[in-house]
Amino acid sequence: MAHSAFTVSSGDPVLDRRLDWARAFLAEGDARACAELLAETVADAPHFAAAWFLLGEARVALADRDGAAEAFARVRALDPDDALGAGLHLARLGAAPAAGAMSAAYVRTLFDQYADRFDTALREKLAYRGPELLFDALARAAAARGRPLAFAEGLDLGCGTGLAGVLFVRVVERLAGVDLSPAMLEKAAALGLYARLQAGEMGAALDAAPDASLDLVLAADALCYVADLTPFFHGARRTLRPDGLFALTLETHEGAGVILRDTLRYAHSADHVRALAAQAGLAVVLLEAASTRAEKGVPVPGLVCVLG
Incomplete structure (x- = not known):
């Protein structure tokens, strides 16, 4: 990963220990x-x-929006790849546009760290x-279209450890997967389900089809x-055969x-999804x-969508 060596460590053990103490203060509620x-x-x-990033989080807890934005902006300047996800926090603070706030380095780092406990955490x-x-x-959509629940070529975008692949490989003759996280792909490869796995961005994989x-x-x-979602909808429209289907889940909201939700995940309204589908x-x-x-025992509002 091409981000600064000082993202995680200062290079000085004394200062690194201060970061640990500060993290403990925040965990105890003493922002x-x-x-x-x-x-x-x-x-x-x-x-x-890393210290600037935690300082941003502490200032958010203290309702110091300007101070938090300053700290997260320093993180972005120090690490242009934004492996820590400072751009998302700037977007939440209204100091940067929400579109494009989530960097590939952030997603890759997040899921590389999460890979070993991913399935258990999600399911349990x-x-x-x-x-x-x-x-x-998908089964109901295929029936509505009068087509069999059988597909020759499939592409699993953001396949992760293969949780979806386990189900869909039953009805897809050759299923390929793409994910930003090499650690997640190792887990998916161990399942032996995918005809091909690729480490990279979902959009680039769809563009290459x-x-x-x-x-x-x-x-x-x-x-x-x-x-x-526009590039993904247009990409699906271009790459799908006439009777092909695009099946996706989304988080949603009433507006x-x-x-950008406070969980740093995007939520799309149902009307927005319909409009994008029509445009594509x-x-x-x-x-x-x-x-x-x-999340915390409360269902997250979502959408299940099949487009043709």
């Missing part, structure tokens, strides 16, 4: 003590991106059932990391358009409200 210690730390080590802690809801929706080469495009809990020349075969996961 002021955390901020004061970190202000001293970044004065001694202005290159220490977040009650995740996206693949099951999506598979059921030839016209009318796919029968099924999947995106299970992957597009919540994307603000602008208009797209918002995709028919809405099925669009239903369904929660694919819970």
Whole structure:
């Protein structure tokens, strides 16, 4: 990963210990003590991106929006790849546009760190059932279109550890997967389900697919990391064969358009999805409200969608 060596460490063990103490202060609810210690730390080590990032979080807790924005902006300057996700926090503070705020380096880092406990965390802690809801929706959509639930070529966008692949490989002859996280792909490869796995961006993989080469495009809990769905909808329209289907889950909200939630995931309104589908020349075969996961025991509003 091409981000600064000082993203995680200052290079000075004494200052690194200060970061640990500050993190403990914040975990205990003492944001002021955390901020004061970190202000001293970044004065001694202005290159220490992790300290600036935690200082931003402490200032958010203290309702110091300007101070938080200043800290997160320093992180962005120190680490242009934005592996820590400072751009998302700037967007939440209204100091940067929400579109394009989520960097590839952030997503890759997040899921590389998460890979070993990903399946357990999703299933047991977040009650995740996206693949099951999506598979059921796809079966009903195929029946509505009068086509069999069988696909020759499929592409699983943001395939992760292969949670969706386990279900969909039953009805897809050759299923390919793409994900930004090499650690997640190692888990997916161990399943032996995918005809091909690629480390890279979802959009680039879809762009690389030839016209009318796919029968099924999947995106299970992957597009919540994307603000602008337009390229994906147009990409699906271009790459799908005439009877192909695009099956996806999204997080949603009651307002208009797209918002960045406080969980740093994007939520798209149902009307927004319908409008984007129409612009791309995709028919809405099925669009239903369904929660694919819970957070703190509360279902997260979501959509299950199949486009043709």
